[in-house]
Every structure is written in C-alpha cells, then in structure tokens.
Amino acid sequence: MQVYLCEKPSQGKDIARILGASQRGPGCFNGQGVTVTWCIGHLVEAAPPESYGEQYKRWSLEQLPIIPQRWQVDVKPNTAAQFKIVKALLAKARELVIATDADREGEMIARELVELCAYRGPIKRLWLSALNDASIRKALGALRESNETLLMYHSALARSRADWLIGMNLSRLFTVLGRQAGYDGVLSVGRVQTPTLRLVVDRDREIARFVSVPFWIVDVSLSQAVQSFATSWLPPEGQADTEGRCLNQTAAHIASDRIRAGGMAQVTSVSTERVREAAPLPFDLGTLQEVCSRRFGMDVQETLDIAQGLYETHKATTYPRSDCGYLPESMFAEVPTVLAALVATEPSLRPVIDILDLSLRSRAWNDGKVTAHHGIIPTLEPANLAAMSEKEQAVYRLIRAHFLAQFLPHHEYDRTVVMFTCAGEALRATGKQVVVHGWHQVLTEVPADDAEGDAPQRSQVLPQMSEGSQCRVEQVELKAMRTQPPRAYTQGELVKAMKTVAKLVSDPRLKQTLKDTTGIGTEATRASIIKGLLGRGYLITKGRAVRASDAAFTLIDAVPAAIADPGTTAIWEQALDMIEAGTLTLDAFVMKQSAWVTQLVQQYSGIQLTIKIPQGPVCPICGAATRQRSGKTGPFWSCARYPECKGTIAIEAKRSAPRKSKRGTPRNSG
Incomplete structure (x- = not known):
C-alpha cells in the first residue's frame, strides 16, 4: 500500500x-x-x-x-x-x-x-x-x-531544538531572577520573539526621546502664461539643518517678504532626466503582508490567513509562505493558461489582458533567484470570486495585478527640476511628466516612500521653461512647522523590519553577513511571532500601531544584549540555511547552542536584576497598588495583594494619532 x-x-x-x-x-x-x-x-x-x-x-x-x-x-x-x-x-x-x-x-x-x-x-x-x-x-x-528534502528536516529540527534550549532555559532563568527582584510576571524569552520585541522597544524609546524642533518653510506659487505651479524656497547654507529645513524664523520671514516684493522669479537652470521603473516582483509573503497592512489596514496574521485560504480553499493562488518573489523560467510557458483562467474568473478583465505583451520577460523570470518556493501568483485554473469574502477578493486582485504587471513595459516619466532666483532667494520646482504608463495600467500603488513629503511637487506637470525665463510670483505662504518623531511600527512595517534587519545593525562585518539572510524569523513564522507577543501582553495595539508594554521594557532591559540583538538571531537563521545546504550538521549546531546557553546561565545566575516594576492605578477593591499581569485576553492590572485580593482593572489601548508627513506638521494643524 x-x-x-x-x-x-x-x-x-x-x-x-x-x-x-x-x-x-x-x-x-x-x-x-x-x-x-x-x-x-x-x-x-x-x-x-x-x-x-x-x-x-x-x-x-x-x-x-x-x-x-x-x-x-x-x-x-x-x-x-x-x-x-x-x-x-x-x-x-x-x-x-x-x-x-x-x-x-x-x-x-x-x-x-x-x-x-x-x-x-x-x-x-x-x-x-x-x-x-x-x-x-x-x-x-x-x-x-x-x-x-531530508536536510530541510534537519534544519527544522535544529530550529526547534534551539528554540527549546533558549526558551526553556532563559525564560526560567530570567523569570526566577525577576521574582527575586519583585517582578511577579513571567519573563518569556525566545530566539526570535525577543529580538522582534527589541525592535519595537527601541522604536518606542526613540519616539519618547525625540525632541521636536520648530522650522519654517516658504511655499511659493509661480505662473507662466496661464499655468501655475508650486515651488519651495531653499534656505541658504548656515540657516538650515542637514535635511535642508530652515531653523531660523527671522531668515524665513525676510525671505518670504523679499520674494513677495520681488514679484518675478527668473529660471537659472532646467534639468530633465528620464526615469524608468520596472514592475514590482510578484509577492513573497512578507511583502504581501506589508502592502496589505498599508493599503487595507490588515494585521499580518489576517493577511497570512487570507493568503492561505486563497491557496488552500479557493485554489486561486499558489503557495503563500514563500520568501521569494521570482518565478522559474519554465513557468513562462504556462502564462497563456494562467491568463485564460483569469479571464474565465472575471470576464471584465479581457480589455486588460488584451494590452499585455506576452513576449516580455520581466526580471521576475530568473531561475538563479528562485528559492524553495517561487512568487505568489494566480493558478492555472479559474477561481470562483463569488465564493470569496470582500477581503479575499482584495488580496487576490492585488496578487493578480502584480502578476499582470510582468507583461507590461516599464513605467517611464521625465523628472524635471527647475531652479529659480527671486530677489536673491533660491527656489526649486520639481515636476513629473508621464511618458509611458506601462505597468501602472494594472498596478497604481504608490510606494510608501513616495507617499509623503513633497509628493504634490513630484506629481505636478511644469510648463515649458528655459534658462532666463521669467515667471510671475502669484502667492507666498510662510508656514511654521515642527519636526515629528519617528512613527510607531505597524504590523506590516514590523514584518519589513524583521526581514531587513541588516539595515538596523551597526557592526559593518555583521551587516555584510546579514545582507543575504532572511532576517528575523521566516515568512512562515513572522506572523505567529507577532501574534504571540500580542497574546503575552508584550505588544499592545493602538489603532494600526503596535507599541511595547511596560513588561516589554522590563524584559528587554533584563536579558543579555546578545539575546535581544536582531543580528544574533539572523545569524542563527543563516546557520539553519547552512544545515539545509549540507555545510553544517544538526548535531554541531545543537552542540554550539547548548554550550552558549550553558555559558549564559552560568554568567547570569548570580546577578541581581534591577527591574522597573510597572505600577498601575490603585485596586478598586482594597486600594492597594496594582501590577501588570498577562491573561488569556492580554495584559491587565491586578492587585499586588493577590491572591488575598482579586481586584483587577482592564488596560484600554488608546488609538494612535494620525500619520504625519516626514516633512513636518503645521503647528496649528488639527
């Protein structure tokens, strides 16, 4: 049998x-x-x-x-x-x-x-x-x-045993040390969860330490013939910070008055460059989670569940837990079948299919970059959209659009930068003229980095100008702004930070080592890691943002720096890849992990932790102090006299403030 x-x-x-x-x-x-x-x-x-x-x-x-x-x-x-x-x-x-x-x-x-x-x-x-x-x-x-595929098992077994050694030993070690210092909760330590938590703790501390600084901008509207366009004043050297923001209110006032009185601005230079943007790759899971978080407000587990449902229940898309956006070259022959299935799934898609160029081979088709799995794309057979929920349809269409984009030309536009002088002050205008829509015909999402700042200037179309041309000053607006702290992570941004952890590592040798690794965790585990941290009360959601709880700060301050270092766990992931490749054995890896854990236990067993014990409101029953604890539904305040007194108070998460532009926010904005 x-x-x-x-x-x-x-x-x-x-x-x-x-x-x-x-x-x-x-x-x-x-x-x-x-x-x-x-x-x-x-x-x-x-x-x-x-x-x-x-x-x-x-x-x-x-x-x-x-x-x-x-x-x-x-x-x-x-x-x-x-x-x-x-x-x-x-x-x-x-x-x-x-x-x-x-x-x-x-x-x-x-x-x-x-x-x-x-x-x-x-x-x-x-x-x-x-x-x-x-x-x-x-x-x-x-x-x-x-x-x-046997070595994949050895790699998974190595991961499981390393997680056990670190989780069981260090969670017990620091929980016992915490109790000796008066902390009642469990200090749960994990090979992946603790460095992930460190990312959020570090970001929250960066936000808390941030000191807002006032700066001033001068927006100037110019016109040539009947067309108006936006420009910005460029502060002179010595009046601006490293990001070009004017920190001198008097200088900004003088400049705005001069420009207003000058009346005319003269073009000093015009430069235009042709920009060609290749279509984004088909999705890997992490990128899909990041985009769905940004566009639809989905948390990463929800996105994974939907992608799993599209694969498993609806048979509409391929395997979702992929860490690769590339496609095998052999699958290119299946493209007509996939496209026929897409039209059968949604006949209204026919006009889009008709504009595709099936002779195009985008950068996605690359055997050399395909890992154990390829990018997430539609399957060879029609799907039933009516059987999908609204969110499933949204994710399916997003995956589909990234696939269709591979058969359209580059998106091309001319980016023009025009420099002006007006009453001795420098102005700059930036314009964008689309030449070839290309893949934007099926996928128009604006990358996160382009969604803020001076986006209106980047998208405006400038009139034809040449050096020496004169433009009329139509309006001058002086704005008082304040610098804004970094934004708290969303779940999607946290997944991205886990993937690209090399950017957050300062050691140049370690940074180089990490560039080709998978970062913290894997595509299959990142969502469950974040979900676990939320469930244990280490992370708290506030609107779309995830913030660290008091218990999280306590844990990160208590554990060894190496345990919380994102670079350390990424190195471990690289070792797991080596086991899968056959260049490192399972036994050798586990032996090294055992020796390291033994060393940490010996090093920290005799220390006394200095722990900030979170204090909450007074107990509603007996009036004693309360301490934060974690339950099945998350963190809550519990009477410090428990179990003699069982008073509790729920912890309510506040919604996060609206997202602010990187450029700054007007002081009086709502």
Whole structure:
C-alpha cells in the first residue's frame, strides 16, 4: 500500500480526488492500492522539561541549564486519535509519499512521525506549489527522492531544538531572577520573539526621546502664461539643518517678504532626466503582508490567513509562505493558461489582458533567484470570486495585478527640476511628466516612500521653461512647522523590519553577513511571532500601531544584549540555511547552542536584576497598588495583594494619532 501523508484534511481531500481514492475511512481516504491521510499540523511536540525529570517541575536556578541528552517528543492530546491512525497506516505502508506543505516546517511535520513510528520503508516527496488539479497532477508525475528534502528536516529540527534550549532555559532563568527582584510576571524569552520585541522597544524609546524642533518653510506659487505651479524656497547654507529645513524664523520671514516684493522669479537652470521603473516582483509573503497592512489596514496574521485560504480553499493562488518573489523560467510557458483562467474568473478583465505583451520577460523570470518556493501568483485554473469574502477578493486582485504587471513595459516619466532666483532667494520646482504608463495600467500603488513629503511637487506637470525665463510670483505662504518623531511600527512595517534587519545593525562585518539572510524569523513564522507577543501582553495595539508594554521594557532591559540583538538571531537563521545546504550538521549546531546557553546561565545566575516594576492605578477593591499581569485576553492590572485580593482593572489601548508627513506638521494643524 502506498500512503500519502498530507498536512491538513483539505489537502488530503484534494490529492485523494486526483488519485481516485474516493472511499472515506477513519482519518483517511482509500483507493486502489493507495491511502491518503493527514497530520492536522504537528501531531507531536517537543517534550517539556518535566518529561526529562521530576526535578524540573519547579522553576529554580539550581536546575539550570536543562540540556537533553536524548531529545523526546510527546503526542499532542487533542490529536492523539489521528496519530494512532497515521501510525497504523505507516506500519502497513510499502511506500510513503510525504505530501505536507513544501517548506521546512512541512518537512518536519512528516519526518518527525517517520522517526517516532519507526517507519523504515522507501520515501518519496510530493512538492506542491499550488493545490489546483493541474498543479497536483503535474507534481504527482514528478515525485522527488527522499534525500532531496531530508536536510530541510534537519534544519527544522535544529530550529526547534534551539528554540527549546533558549526558551526553556532563559525564560526560567530570567523569570526566577525577576521574582527575586519583585517582578511577579513571567519573563518569556525566545530566539526570535525577543529580538522582534527589541525592535519595537527601541522604536518606542526613540519616539519618547525625540525632541521636536520648530522650522519654517516658504511655499511659493509661480505662473507662466496661464499655468501655475508650486515651488519651495531653499534656505541658504548656515540657516538650515542637514535635511535642508530652515531653523531660523527671522531668515524665513525676510525671505518670504523679499520674494513677495520681488514679484518675478527668473529660471537659472532646467534639468530633465528620464526615469524608468520596472514592475514590482510578484509577492513573497512578507511583502504581501506589508502592502496589505498599508493599503487595507490588515494585521499580518489576517493577511497570512487570507493568503492561505486563497491557496488552500479557493485554489486561486499558489503557495503563500514563500520568501521569494521570482518565478522559474519554465513557468513562462504556462502564462497563456494562467491568463485564460483569469479571464474565465472575471470576464471584465479581457480589455486588460488584451494590452499585455506576452513576449516580455520581466526580471521576475530568473531561475538563479528562485528559492524553495517561487512568487505568489494566480493558478492555472479559474477561481470562483463569488465564493470569496470582500477581503479575499482584495488580496487576490492585488496578487493578480502584480502578476499582470510582468507583461507590461516599464513605467517611464521625465523628472524635471527647475531652479529659480527671486530677489536673491533660491527656489526649486520639481515636476513629473508621464511618458509611458506601462505597468501602472494594472498596478497604481504608490510606494510608501513616495507617499509623503513633497509628493504634490513630484506629481505636478511644469510648463515649458528655459534658462532666463521669467515667471510671475502669484502667492507666498510662510508656514511654521515642527519636526515629528519617528512613527510607531505597524504590523506590516514590523514584518519589513524583521526581514531587513541588516539595515538596523551597526557592526559593518555583521551587516555584510546579514545582507543575504532572511532576517528575523521566516515568512512562515513572522506572523505567529507577532501574534504571540500580542497574546503575552508584550505588544499592545493602538489603532494600526503596535507599541511595547511596560513588561516589554522590563524584559528587554533584563536579558543579555546578545539575546535581544536582531543580528544574533539572523545569524542563527543563516546557520539553519547552512544545515539545509549540507555545510553544517544538526548535531554541531545543537552542540554550539547548548554550550552558549550553558555559558549564559552560568554568567547570569548570580546577578541581581534591577527591574522597573510597572505600577498601575490603585485596586478598586482594597486600594492597594496594582501590577501588570498577562491573561488569556492580554495584559491587565491586578492587585499586588493577590491572591488575598482579586481586584483587577482592564488596560484600554488608546488609538494612535494620525500619520504625519516626514516633512513636518503645521503647528496649528488639527
């Protein structure tokens, strides 16, 4: 009997249909000589410390470090019945086909069962990038050998064991030290979660330390013939900061009066450059989460759930947990089929399809840059838009637009900068004249960096001017502004910071090392990391922003700098990639992690933490002080006399202030 082991029941149902396994059995589908079963995610989990000895039930410094000599796993109680089914099927199997998700975690979900059930028969690997019928049939005809993906399991196992060593040992270490210092909560430490939390804590401290500085701008409206356009005054050297903002109110007043009195401005130079913008790549998951956060206000877990639904339920898009936006060159031959499916899905799309140039090969088609997965694109078969929710349709159309953009020319425009002089003062106007709309015909999103600042000037069309031309001064407006602090992270921006952590690392050697790594976490785990931090009360949402709680500041101040350093965990991710590539062994990696954890425990066991214990409002029952604690629904204030007094107060999150322009905000703006 050939057994197909899937990750979820829905995947099993899709694959069973193609294999002709239509007879439903307990936890499986049966056919002629073939059975399809599933795992429901991880059926087993790493055993907790107490499984290695009764002494570990009590949290104490004397029991640390906990370094398993022989790693154990436990069957999850809520899926034990399905585990028994899988174990029985593996005992009868003559061949196993692993059909879990095509990623590191999917490999581990299957291989950990192979190990625990002592299956020793032949293994094949079904590698799926989409769950539509055509993709399943294609993958079934190209099963991979077991050894092609075995090292992915070793990499996932290394990640799991490193997380266990750091999480179990350091969470216990710093929680016990925290209790000695009077902190009642759990100081949860994680290989990925703690550096992620550090990003938010650092940003919040940067905001808190920010000192707003007044500056002044002079906006001048000029006209030539009947056309008006906007210009800005350029403060002279010595009157401006490094970003060109005038910090001298008197100088700005004098300049505005001079320009107003001057009446005419003369062109001193005109420069025009042709700008060609290539279409953005198809989405990887992180970029999709970032864009959906910015455009639709979705949190990162919601975006992942929607993308998973488009892949798994609607069969409308390819595998979502991809870290790559590039596409295999072999898939170029499938483009006409994909486009036909898009028209069948939404016939009103026909005019857009007709303007595409299928001879174009954008930079997206590049075998050299495709990783284990390719960019998220529409599948080969029509989808049912009516079955999708409004948000699912929005994300689907966004993914579709990024795919269609690959078959349109570059977006081209002329960027013109004109310099003027008026009564001895310098002015500058910037204009944009679109020459070729190109891929903007299907995708018009403005990048985040272009959405603020002097965007009106960048988008205006200037009249024809040449050196020496005269323009009339129509209006002069002096504005008092104040510099604004950095914005708090949104969930999408936090995911981007996790991906591009190299930009936040100051050490030049480490920065170079990090440039080609995946950053903090993976595409598959970043959403769950943020969700976990929110659930533990370390992060708090305020409108779209995520802010650090008092407990977060306490934790980051308590743990070793290396644990909270984003660069450290990115280096670990690079080591996991090395295991997958076969240049580092699982045992060598775990041995190094064990030695490092042992060193940290020895170094910090004898110290006394200085912890700022968050103090809240007085207890509504007894009037005593309250302390922040974490519950199932997040953080709350609890009476310091608990359990004698069980008074609590909810913590209400305030909505964040509206987003401000990087340029500044008028003092009297609402």
